[in-house]
Amino acid sequence: MPKVLISDKMDPQAAAIFRERGVEVDEITGKTKEELIAIIGQYDGLAIRSATKVTKEILDAATNLKVVGRAGIGVDNVDIPAASAKGVVVMNTPFGNSITTAEHAIALMFALARQLPEADASTQAGKWEKNRFMGVELTNKTLGLIGAGNIGSIVADRARGLKMKVAAYDPFLTPERAVELGIEKVTLDELLARADFITLHTPLTDQTRNILSAENIAKTKKGVRIINCARGGLIDEAALKAALDSGQVGGAALDVFVEEPATASPLFGTPNFISTPHLGASTSEAQVNVALQVAEQMADYLVNGGITNALNVPSLSAEEAPQLRPYMTLAEKLGSLVGQLEGDKIKGVAVEVEGAAAELNPKPITAAVLSGLMRAYSDTVNMVNAPYLARERGLDVREVRHDREGDYHTLLRVTVSTEAGERSVAGTLFSNTEPRLVELHGIKVEADLDGEMLYVVNQDAPGFIGRIGSALGEAEVNIATFHLGRRGSGPGGEAALLLSVDSPVPEPVLWSVCNLPGVKRVKALKF
Incomplete structure (x- = not known):
């Protein structure tokens, strides 16, 4: 029976789902890094929120760990490269708190527009400063979205309902998706120059860190109002403080900070600044949703092999897993065969599918080929860390799909390039379940591997x-x-x-x- 540790406070329904699905579960929260290292070796899965930091040291001690599930979106607290190298799947729940986070961004936008926190404090202090708090309408204002993914698209939908104009900067936003959302795709400079409100909905990466730098804040429309419910580090906080003081930024609302918990910040006390303690996902509905989702996803993987919302391995639904499993077995065997035959001479790999195999999700098949191939170099390789090891060795990996059907109703071919030329092996499934080699370096031969x-x-x-x-x-x-x-x-x-x-x-x-x-x-x- 697989065994999972829930190391952060989570809705009790999560543990119930694990048990219903045949997974043993322990709820042990509040452990220090050293205490977690001492016990993590006995678990197949680790369910976390934001408190537990899954570092390389913890992963090194997790000798049986197969999956880390983050109940929430952000995985800044997980060392994903180290997890990938160890062959550990990292999952999150990107949809469980999307509405909650989007609604919080809209709430902060209203709070900025009408100066609600200051007006509340003033009124409760016995003052009646009606003329002091002159707000602005949202109607007909331009909202600039930095990031138009799942949460950003929900914000866009709500903003359009408020009769706002929405412009979005997102390198991954296609023109077709922009039309579908009813928004305008723009460059970052165009957004900065036009937006009355800017809200950020992008992960923290090397490309997005300090995307609102001092230089970019200076390009904004004077008096712009900025909201960040995404990740700390997207905004240069010192530059934001200076822009608030100068009036370049008319107001800012942050739910996230570079350092959390943010018990002291130069922004605190600045006029027209609103802060909340990372409440974006903090509704009772969201807490339940992400807990249920992470438990279901982890149980699916540990019991059935289904992979959902993984960040370091191709997704494989519980429905797809039974259909793909024979192909993945064949793929791994073919990869192992060429890996053993060609060894260090391999420079690149091409995975070709035709017939029935061409109708399936190719990513798990390719990962299985690499898993078999890379076993020549590592005895701890699996589908998760095989692509990582292949990149580490500089292997060029290609996927080719053919609509044609040849001598076999389904065929998988693995071709490796070496200094001596190309070498290929091919296999099929007998009775749709039995892997069989049918070609070896251009020679027809049928064999079980x-x-x-x-x-x-x-x-x-x-x-x-x-x-x-x-x-x-x-x-x-x-x-x-x-x-x-x-x-x-x-x-x-x-x-x-x-x-x-x-x-x-x-x-x-x-x-x-x-x-x-x-x-x-x-x-x-x-x-």
């Missing part, structure tokens, strides 16, 4: 099969199955032989086979 095997390339000549059988028999190596193919239709050409054997072939026996007349290459294989 399983257990201990011996690969031999030889000059096709009479008596060779008898000689190799005798050599293995004299060494007491039992042959389980025998698969033979050759180039061309007549003798004298090159032949390939795949033998399944009941035990590993000792090194001296390999040398004796190498020395048989006509032998060009011998390689022991293991699947």
Whole structure:
């Protein structure tokens, strides 16, 4: 039974879902890094919110860990490269608190427009400063969205309902999606120059860090109001303070800060500044939603192999998993075969699918090929860290999909490029479930790839099969199955032989086979 640790406070329904799905769960919150390192080795999954920091040290201690699930959107507290290198899936729940966060941004926009916090404090202090708080309408104002993904698109929809004009800067926003959302796609400079309100909805990356820098804030329309409910670090806080003091920025509302918890900030006390303590996802509905989603996603992965909302591996739904599993098994075996045969000589990999395989999600198939191939370099490789290891080695990976159907109803071909040229292997599924090799370096040969095997390339000549059988028999190596193919239709050409054997072939026996007349290459294989 898989075992999961919930290390941050989470709705109790999450633990109930794990148990209903056959996953053992412990709820142990508030642990220090050292205390977490001491216990993490016994768990297959780790469910977190924002408090737990999943560092490389914790991942190194997590010897059984398969998945980290973040109940929420941001994963700044997870070392994703280290998790990928360890083969750990990292998931989040990007939709569970989207509406809540979008509504908080709209609420802060209203608060800025009508100076609600200051008006409330003044009125409750016994003052009646009606003329002091002269707000602005949102109607017909231009809202500039930096980031038009899931949350940004919800904000855009709400803003259009308020009769605002919406312009968005997002490199990934297509013209078609912009039309669908009813917004205008613009450059960042255009947005800064035109927006009356700017709200940020983008992750924190090297490209977005301080996207509202002093230089960019200076390009904004004088009196602009800025809202950030996304991530701390998107705005240069010192530059924002200076712009508020000078009047370049007419108001700012931050729900997130560079340093959190933000118990002291130069922005605090600045006129026309509103702050909230990272409340974007803090509604009862959102807390329940993200807890339920992360539990369902992690249980799907640990029990069924389904991968949803993963950040470092292709998604694979619980419905897709049974259909794709035979293809992924075939892909891994073909990858393992070329990895063992070509080793360090591989410079690039092409994964081709045709027939029925071309109708499936190719990403998990490619990941499975790389998992088998990279096993020649690491004994801890899996679908998660295989692409990471391939990039680390500088391998060029391509996916090719063919609509045609050839000799087989479904075919998967793996071609590797080496200094000596290209080498390819191909396989199919018998009865839609049984992986079978059907081509090896251009030679037709049908074989199961399983257990201990011996690969031999030889000059096709009479008596060779008898000689190799005798050599293995004299060494007491039992042959389980025998698969033979050759180039061309007549003798004298090159032949390939795949033998399944009941035990590993000792090194001296390999040398004796190498020395048989006509032998060009011998390689022991293991699947």
